[in-house]
Amino acid sequence: MVPLDHGTFRAWLDEYATAWETGDADAAAALFAPDATYHETPFTEPLAGRDAIRAYWTETTAAQEATDVRATVESINRATGIARFRARFVRDATTVDLDGVLSARFVAGDCVEFREWWHAKG
Template sequence: MDTTREAFADWLQKYGRAWEARDAKAAAELYAEDGTYQVTPFVEPMRGRVAILEYWTNVAQTEEDIHFEYEILAVTPEQGIARWWASFVRVPPGLQPSWMESSSSLSMAKESAHS
């Protein structure tokens, strides 16, 4: 699928809603079965939807009162780039950080048809 600004914005909105709702399954379903997810540039990316689901299941247990926003910086037919930020309360209190800002690049793969 060619990435359009509308498709990328839709993906980011779904990502934000899943995070705010602490819905690990919805977050993981945004990725292809063989997709990757990298939390920071300093760790190896998670590979596959199962690993992404496990990560988001753990995250959902450590954050509440989550607010997510984004700004689309660029979109090409191959990818979208966005700056995003999120604030949340850590559970249990005292874990860091309670506010994050990052930029992300998303490659949108062609969806296969299933019958």
């Protein structure tokens, strides 16, 4: 297994941010392995597979406008990258600010497990 490096994780985060900012659910889903799990919060059942991830992103980003996403690599440990992210968007004429942390585990270059913890203001 090739360890995850900073540049690879940084590039993945950039693609993740671009997919979110543009509302491109196909691009978002393509960032994950076909059988990936996606834990949007610690209290909900994880999404399973690209189709579920695509459907989530389609629904979630549909009501978001003027989206700006920033992510900072915090740590990398073998196959897992940890990042802090901040997002700002307008939903229903209200500006929403998110601040969160994500964990992404990779196998053979694909994200196989994604977890995020976030809070929203607005």
